[in-house]
Structures are given as C-alpha cells and as structure tokens.
Amino acid sequence: MNPALVMLSSSTLVNLSPVDLVIIVFYFALVLAIGLYLKEQANTGEDFFMAGREMTAWVAGLAFLSANLGSLELMGWAGNAYKYGILAAHWYWIGAIPAMLFLALVMMPFYHICKTHSVPGYLKLRFGPGSQTLASVSFAFMTVLMSGINMYAMAVVMRVVLGWNIHVSILVSSVTVAIYVALGGLRSAIFNEVLQFFLIWAGALLIPILGLVEAGGWSGLEAKILANLTELHVSNPGAYTHAWSTLGNFGDNPMGINWVGIVFGLGAVISMGYWTTDFLVVQRVLAAKDLRSAKLAPIIGAAFKMMVPFIVILPGLLGLALLRDPHTGNLLRLVPADLAWSDAGQAAGLHSFDEVLPLMLARYCGPGLLGLGITALIAGFMSGMAGNVSAFATVWTYDIYGALINKNASDQSKVTMGRWCTVLGVGVSIGTAYLVMNAQSIMDYVQALFSFFIAPLFGTVILGMLWKRATPAGGFWGLLAGTLSSVGMYVWVKVDPGAVKYVALSSQAQDQAQNMFRALWCWLICVVVTVVVSLVTKPKTDAELADLVYGLTPIPQEEKVSIFHRPVFWAVIVGAAFVALQIIFW
Amino acid sequence: MKSGGSLSIWFFIGISLAVNGAVIFARGIYELVSPPEHQVVLYDFHANVWWGGLLLILGVFFSLRFSPARERARMSGNS
Numbered sequence: 001m002n003p004a005l006v007m008l009s010s011s012t013l014v015n016l017s018p019v020d021l022v023i024i025v026f027y028f029a030l031v032l033a034i035g036l037y038l039k040e041q042a043n044t045g046e047d048f049f050m051a052g053r054e055m056t057a058w059v060a061g062l063a064f065l066s067a068n069l070g071s072l073e074l075m076g077w078a079g080n081a082y083k084y085g086i087l088a089a090h091w092y093w094i095g096a097i098p099a100m101l102f103l104a105l106v107m108m109p110f111y112h113i114c115k116t117h118s119v120p121g122y123l124k125l126r127f128g129p130g131s132q133t134l135a136s137v138s139f140a141f142m143t144v145l146m147s148g149i150n151m152y153a154m155a156v157v158m159r160v161v162l163g164w165n166i167h168v169s170i171l172v173s174s175v176t177v178a179i180y181v182a183l184g185g186l187r188s189a190i191f192n193e194v195l196q197f198f199l200i201w202a203g204a205l206l207i208p209i210l211g212l213v214e215a216g217g218w219s220g221l222e223a224k225i226l227a228n229l230t231e232l233h234v235s236n237p238g239a240y241t242h243a244w245s246t247l248g249n250f251g252d253n254p255m256g257i258n259w260v261g262i263v264f265g266l267g268a269v270i271s272m273g274y275w276t277t278d279f280l281v282v283q284r285v286l287a288a289k290d291l292r293s294a295k296l297a298p299i300i301g302a303a304f305k306m307m308v309p310f311i312v313i314l315p316g317l318l319g320l321a322l323l324r325d326p327h328t329g330n331l332l333r334l335v336p337a338d339l340a341w342s343d344a345g346q347a348a349g350l351h352s353f354d355e356v357l358p359l360m361l362a363r364y365c366g367p368g369l370l371g372l373g374i375t376a377l378i379a380g381f382m383s384g385m386a387g388n389v390s391a392f393a394t395v396w397t398y399d400i401y402g403a404l405i406n407k408n409a410s411d412q413s414k415v416t417m418g419r420w421c422t423v424l425g426v427g428v429s430i431g432t433a434y435l436v437m438n439a440q441s442i443m444d445y446v447q448a449l450f451s452f453f454i455a456p457l458f459g460t461v462i463l464g465m466l467w468k469r470a471t472p473a474g475g476f477w478g479l480l481a482g483t484l485s486s487v488g489m490y491v492w493v494k495v496d497p498g499a500v501k502y503v504a505l506s507s508q509a510q511d512q513a514q515n516m517f518r519a520l521w522c523w524l525i526c527v528v529v530t531v532v533v534s535l536v537t538k539p540k541t542d543a544e545l546a547d548l549v550y551g552l553t554p555i556p557q558e559e560k561v562s563i564f565h566r567p568v569f570w571a572v573i574v575g576a577a578f579v580a581l582q583i584i585f586w
Numbered sequence: 587m588k589s590g591g592s593l594s595i596w597f598f599i600g601i602s603l604a605v606n607g608a609v610i611f612a613r614g615i616y617e618l619v620s621p622p623e624h625q626v627v628l629y630d631f632h633a634n635v636w637w638g639g640l641l642l643i644l645g646v647f648f649s650l651r652f653s654p655a656r657e658r659a660r661m662s663g664n665s
Contacts, residue, residue: 019613023606030602037593059595191595198599202606202641210628366626368613369634372606 013161013355014362020371027199027375028176031192031382035180038188045411048185048418049117049394050287057293059194061300064284066193069200070384072150074312074377075157078360079353081316082334084255084512085225085240086585088316089309093243094267097578099275100302101571103285104295107276109555110465111286112294113547118286118391119279119461120399126464126548127475129403134479135460136399138453139279140392144425147388148432154381155433156341161358162374170433173378177385178426182419186287186394189386193284196379197304203369203376204311207357210364211318224321228331240320243585250506250513257513261504265516269523273458280391291556295567302574306581312357319356322363385429393421452490455519456482459526467534468542468549474534482526489518594657600648607641610634 016024042048055063080088116122120139124132155169180188215221222241229237239246239253246252247259275281275298288294323332332351339345340352351359361373397417402409409417460479463470492499493514501507504517545552563569614634621629650656 019609023609026605027602030598034598191598194595195599195602198603199606202603206633206637210631210633213631214628363627364633366613366617366622366629366634368610369637372610375606 013351013358014370014374016162016371016374017367019367020374023368023371024375024378027379028172031176031180031195034191034195035183035188038184038191042183042185042187043415045414045418047187048415049390049397050283051185051187051190053287054289055190055284055287055293055297056289057296057300059190060285060288060293060297062197062304063190063193063287064281064297065301065304066197066200066383067281067284067387068384069197069308070150070380072153072157072381072384074200074204074380075354075357077312078316078319078357079334079355080512081313082319082356083316083353084253085320086243086313086317087239087246087253087255087257089243089313089585090262090266092305092309092313093578093581094262095271096275096305097302097574098267099271100298100305101575102272103276103282104298104302104567105571107461107465108285108294108298109291110548110550110553111282112288112291113553113555116286117398118395119277119282119457120395122548123460123464123475124399124403126545127460127470128472130472130476131460131479132399132403134476134483135453135457136395136403138483140395140400142453143280143388143392143395144428145432147385147392147425148429149436150381150384150388151429152433152436157354157358157377161355166437170430173382174385174426174430177382177389178423181386181389181393182422185415185418186283186390189383189390190284190287192379192386193383196376196383199372199379200376201311203373204315204357204361206369207360207364207373208310208314208318211315211322211360215318215321221317221321225317228321231331232333241317241585244582245586250508255512256506256508256510257516258506261509261513261516261520265520268520269455269458270516270519272462273454273456273519273523277457277461278454279395280387283391283394292561292565292567296570299567299570299574303570303577306574306578315360316356319360323356323359385426389422389425389429392425393418396421396425452483452486452522455486455523456526459523460530463527463530464549466550468545468552469534469539470530471534471537471539473537474530474532477533478526478528478530481529482522485525486518486522489521593654594652596648596652597654597657600645600650600652602645603641604645604649607638607643607645610638611642612638614638 041052046052077088077091080091111122114122114125116125118136120132120136123135151170151174154173155164155166158164158169159166180192184191212218212221215224225240226237229240234254236246236252236254244259247257247262250256250258285294285297288297319334323334324330325332334340334351334353334356335345337352337354340350340355358373358377361370365373397414401417402414406413456479459482460475463478464475489499489503493503498507500509500514503509503521504514506513509517542552547553611634614632614636617634618632
C-alpha cells in the first residue's frame with residue numbers, strides 16, 4: 001500500500017462522536033497519571049527493570065497475557081479467523097496453552113531460582129557470554145524494529161478506520177508510551193498492561209454476545225457460514241467451523257496445513273519458543289514476588305488465553321456469517337490488505353481481512369461503546385509497544401551495556417541507562433515506522449526475521465535446562481545453526497517458490513503453514529547441532545551448573561497450602577478445559 | 587498488588603471502568619430519551635445502557651474495595 005494514498009483516502013470505517021473522544025482522552029490522561037505516580041517507586045535496578053519482583057500471581061499473569069494481546073494481534077487474528085475459519089483458534093489453544101503450562105511447571109523454577117534479569121542473562125549463566133551476546137543483540141535489534149513496524153501498522157489502521165493523521169497517531173502514542181515507561185519502568189508497563197486487559201474485554205466482549213444473538217447462536221452461525229461460503233463457491237465450507245477434523249490432509253482446509261504442522265510446528269516449537277523464551281512475555285513472570293506466584297502467573301494467563309478466541313476468533317467468524325454490503329445487500333467479501341488499501345481497492349470501497357473487528361464493532365456499538373472499543377485497540381497497541389520497549393531497555397542495559405560496554409556499571413547508572421534506553425527505543429521505533437512507510441517490503445522481511453530467533457532459542461534454552469551435558473560451545477553453535485538455517489529456508493522459498501513443497505511438505509502450504517514447518521526444521525537443526533557439538537566438547541562441572549539445570553537445582557518445597565492454592569492443581573484444571581474445547585470444536 | 591505507595595492497581599482499574607461505564611450509561615439513557623437517527627444493529631437491545639451500567643457497578647466496586655483509605659487501613663492492620 002502506498003501511504004500517500006491512504007492519507008488521501010477520505011472514507012473511514014467509523015466516525016467518532018464527542019462521547020467517544022472523551023473516553024479516549026480519559027485513557028491517555030489515566031496512563032500518564034499512572035506513570036507519574038509510579039515514578040517514585042522506580043529508583044533501583046530491581047524496581048525499574050523487574051518491578052521490584054513483588055507482583056502477585058494475578059498481576060503478573062494478566063500482564064504476561066496482555067503483553068501479547070496487542071491491537072494488531074486482535075485485529076490480525078480476527079482477520080485470520082475470517083480468512084481461515086476456526087483454525088485460527090489453534091494459535092490461542094494448542095499454540096499457547098501447553099506452552100504456558102510447561103513454562104509454569106517446568107521452566108519457571110529455573111528462571112526464578114537463578115534470579116536472572118532476562119532470558120539472555122540465563123544463557124550467560126548456562127552457556128557463557130557467546131550465547132548471551134548472540135541472543136541479546138538479536139533480541140534487542142528485532143524488538144525495536146518490530147515495535148516500529150507495529151507502530152506504523154497501527155497508525156495506518158487508525159488512518160483507515162478513523163481517518164486520523166498518520167503522523168499524529170505515531171507521535172502521540174509513542175510519546176505517551178515513552179513518558180510512562182521511562183518514568184515508572186516495568187512496573188508502569190505492567191500496570192498499563194493489566195488496565196489494557198480489562199479495557200479489551202470491556203470494549204470487545206459485546207461483539208460476540210450481540211453477534212451470537214443476531215446469528216441465532218452457534219448452530220445458527222454455522223448454518224449461515226455454510227450457506228454464505230457455498231454461495232461464494234468456496235470449497236469445503238464446513239472446514240471453517242471445525243478445528244481438527246479437516247487437518248488430515250493439506251488440501252482439506254483453508255490454511256493448507258495438516259495436523260503435523262499444527263501439533264509439532266505450532267504446538268511443540270513456535271508456541272513453546274514464544275511463550276517460554278521470548279523475553280517480552282517472560283519478563284512479566286520474572287517480576288513475580290515468589291516461586292508459587294511465578295508458577296501460578298502463566299497458569300492464570302493460560303486460563304484467560306483460552307477465552308480470548310471468544311473476543312477475537314468469534315467476531316471473525318461472525319463477520320463471515322453476517323456482513324453484507326449496506327447498499328446492495330450482497331455478501332461482503334473482505335480481501336487482503338494490499339488489495340483493499342490500494343487506490344483501486346479504496347475506490348471500490350473494499351475492506352481488508354484485518355478490518356473485520358472494527359467492522360463488527362461499528363455494527364453493534366453506538367457512541368460511547370464505540371469509543372471504548374477504539375480505546376481498547378489503542379490501549380492494546382500502546383501496551384504492546386511498552387512491552388517491547390521495556391524488554392529492550394532491560395536486555396540492552398544488562399546483557400549489552402552491563403556485559404560488554406561497562407561491566408562495573410553501578411545500579412544507579414543502570415537505572416539512568418534504562419530510562420534513556422526507553423526514550424532511545426521509542427525513537428528508533430519511530431524511525432523504523434518511517435522507514436517502513438517508505439519501503440513497504442521491509443515489513444515482510446523483518447516480521448519473518450523476528451520469527452527466525454524464537455524456535456532455535458527455545459531449543460537452546462530447553463536443552464540448557466534439562467540436559468546437563470550441553471556445553472557452552474554446543475549452546476552457541478546450536479543457536480547459530482538454528483537461526484541461520486531458518487533464514488536460509490526463508491530465502492530459499494523467496495528465491496524459488498517451488499521449494500515450499502520441501503520446506504512445508506506441500507505446495508499448497510500458505511504463509512502460516514510455511515512458518516510452522518520452518519520453525520520445526522530449524523528447531524531440530526538447533527537441537528541436533530547442540531547435541532553433536534556438546535558430545536565432542538568439554539561440559540561444565542556440576543558445581544558450575546547448580547541452580548541452572550534439572551537434577552542439579554534443588555526446587556524449594558512449596559509452603560504448606562491447600563490444594564486450591566497449588567499451581568499443579570490449577571494447571572490440571574486449565575489442561576482439562578483445553579482438552580474439552582478441542583473436543584467441542586473438533 | 588501494591589505499588590509501593592498506597593494506590594493499588596485495582597483502584598486504577600476501578601476508576602477506569604467507573605468513568606467509562608458512567609459515560610456509556612449516560613449516553614444510553616440519552617438515546618432512550620432521544621433515539622439517534624442512525625441506529626446500530628440490535629439497537630433495541632440498548633447495549634449501552636446495560637453494558638455501561640455493568641461497567642459502572644464493577645468500577646465502583648473496585649474503586650471502593652481498593653480505595654487508598656481501605657488499603658492504608660489494611661496495611662496498618664498487617665504491620
């Protein structure tokens with residue numbers, strides 16, 4: 001899309017009333033007030049970067065979930081539900097729940113006991129400075145780039161949906177984030193993430209409730225989707241409302257994926273990598289006040305994550321069933337963003353997949369409710385950006401500045417560095433946003449690049465935690481080989497599209513399916529290289545690995561509490577609910 | 587969670603829900619008296635009235651339950 005064309009576009013999806021603006025302005029005032037209030041409690045490194053490690057399980061759990069629940073996530077997955085049907089819910093169920101429970105019960109004790117400030121910090125303790133540097137530099141670099149891309153994408157959406165000026169959107173939102181994170185540090189970011197969690201549910205929950213009323217319940221929704229897709233001559237329309245039954249063959253579902261890609265690529269690698277090693281989310285749990293809270297936090301996050309499809313996936317499906325052109329009465333067919341936001345698409349009044357959530361919002365929500373829904377989207381964007389920036393500031397300060405540049409930095413100088421890094425991170429993000437504005441193709445490459453690091457990092461961390469024979473050389477070369485192989489496969493498919501049948505095992509594989517299989521292969525390569533190199537290099541002694549590796553880390557006994565306060569009890573409950581959902585929507 | 591001061595995060599959330607709920611509820615009442623020209627789908631459900639009212643009640647509950655005065659009293663009781 002040419003940004004200039006978007007800016008010239010006169011049609012907007014929704015029109016805000018003064019009541020809506022009051023709600024939006026109140027939100028900005030509140031987050032700034034929170035930042036100012038929390039400034040006094042962010043004086044030490046532990047306060048600024050780890051929120052004093054005093055978060056309760058509920059706060060850490062909701063922040064853990066909210067850091068991932070950005071507005072692009074909401075709109076993007078609602079759009080994916082419209083595009084791929086209920087298959088998109090896998091990214092909230094098998095693509096999250098097992099990994100969150102695994103983090104809680106298996107990995108959290110190691111992170112918590114070694115008192116690391118970051119995931120690269122754990123790699124330093126376990127594998128040495130080489131792995132730490134590789135992981136921290138790539139994470140810091142990609143985090144601010146992603147923050148900028150998200151900033152730009154959100155500003156474009158604000159322009160298309162609301163008609164707001166793209167530059168004003170970028171400036172106002174980023175300056176607000178810079179102020180409240182630089183003042184209050186991680187605590188401020190977490191406060192706003194929890195606030196955002198409530199705003200998102202308050203702003204978005206009405207859509208599925210009213211949508212199901214209009215559609216005639218779930219059975220009515222299924223019948224309408226079937227009828228609409230049959231009218232549009234879509235093959236196998238029943239696949240849009242079944243999560244598993246069409247995953248036997250690549251060609252039976254709209255995503256072009258099979259159960260191997262979903263279970264192993266998404267569930268076992270990408271999801272595990274993201275939810276257990278991406279510092280953006282893990283940092284929230286590291287701020288928990290004790291081990292029991294640290295273990296409960298991801299379980300609480302998982303319980304709510306399971307319900308997010310109700311406000312994200314269901315609106316996408318409702319759009320498929322209910323949206324019609326207001327002028328002709330014909331079915332409204334949403335299209336890819338590049339087509340919808342091109343000059344021809346704008347002239348024809350086309351809407352992109354990602355606009356399904358705002359379209360449904362505008363369908364049911366009048367003045368006031370509309371403002372709350374838009375505030376939820378803005379809050380999601382700002383809190384996602386705050387998450388990126390606070391994680392960047394921590395990794396930069398501890399794993400790059402403190403480890404490579406000034407090893408004797410005092411605690412106070414780290415706090416000062418953290419505040420400046422926050423401002424710098426926002427500045428670089430703004431720069432990236434404008435870079436992307438002038439070179440759209442960069443967005444695809446950078447988003448793919450980010451995913452390159454997640455899967456191999458999980459391979460390195462999990463081997464480091466569970467296999468004491470893994471050596472520093474094995475960890476470093478495994479991580480490097482996994483990352484480079486992922487980049488290599490991506491480039492291979494870009495240069496030769498026919499290679500997709502080797503990388504994703506099917507020439508019908510769509511982008512998401514390619515991501516799943518690429519992650520699976522590069523994780524396997526990381527693990528194999530780590531194992532092979534470790535077997536021929538010298539391992540660390542048991543004494544050096546104390547508190548870092550399974551079998552050499554005494555896990556503290558939990559205090560004597562009732563079964564209802566034990567993490568494992570709630571993990572079983574959440575796990576059972578997860579299985580029940582899969583059966584219900586099979 | 588305590589912030590280190592006397593204001594809980596839940597107090598801020600209560601304030602946010604209460605203010606938003608009050609604005610939405612008031613707008614809903616206004617629309618009952620003076621229906622808008624362009625109505626949303628399922629307008630007759632008057633979602634802004636009951637949803638705004640629900641948010642207002644929740645917000646007031648959180649604001650009072652975690653008010654600075656109660657938090658100070660609770661902290662002094664613990665110490």
